[in-house]
Amino acid sequence: MNRYRRDREDVVLPCVLDDVVLLYHRASGQTHMVISPVPEIFEALADGVPAGARDVHARLSRTFDMGPDEDAVAAIDAHLAHLSALGLVRAA
Known part of the structure; x- marks a missing residue:
């Protein structure tokens, strides 16, 4: 699975x-x-640390019963x- 990261906060508002x-x-x-779960996934990448789907799942599991x-x-x-594909996150 690929790893992704968000750009600086001012790139996508x-x-x-x-x-x-x-x-x-x-x-x-x-x-x-977008609707749930996309905002939550997007927010899980807010720290700028590249993450794959398993990493995002683990981050979301801290808040949600996943x-x-x-x-x-x-x-x-x-x-x-x-x-x-939309350019809202990018492959790391």
Whole structure:
């Protein structure tokens, strides 16, 4: 599985609106609407330390009842790949 990291905080600006989070990507000028679990996955990369899906799962497990579920790790990996394709995170 790939490892990903977030850019500096000013590259993608999040705006929380109830259950929806807007992620404004300054470089492209695009705003992406996301819902859970994407904001939580994005936030799990906030420390700037590169992480793979298993790492993100472990970080999220500290706050959420995730369990050791391989399906959850696969879903996180898919979300990370999609965020990377959008330019919101990048491969490390």
